[in-house]
């Protein structure tokens with residue numbers, strides 16, 4: 001999955017802000033990492049982010065999970081030789 005630095009770079013390109021706190025919140029805590037990427041928990045996670053860092057930050061959280069899923073799918077297809 002993209003590194004925190006890669007997520008920061010895409011947030012900066014998209015919004016003009018890094019949202020490093022958001023990307024670290026999602027990826028850094030190994031004990032909570034799976035839960036914070038869980039799509040079924042996305043509504044409450046997005047609400048928590050919005051309360052902490054605002055509405056645009058919640059959007060960057062959703063985009064973070066989207067970018068991770070997209071990369072994971074691309075890696076899986078490449079593994080099986082699908083282009």
Ligand SMILES: [Zn+2]
Pocket residue numbers: 001026027037064065068
């Ligand atoms: Zn992630």
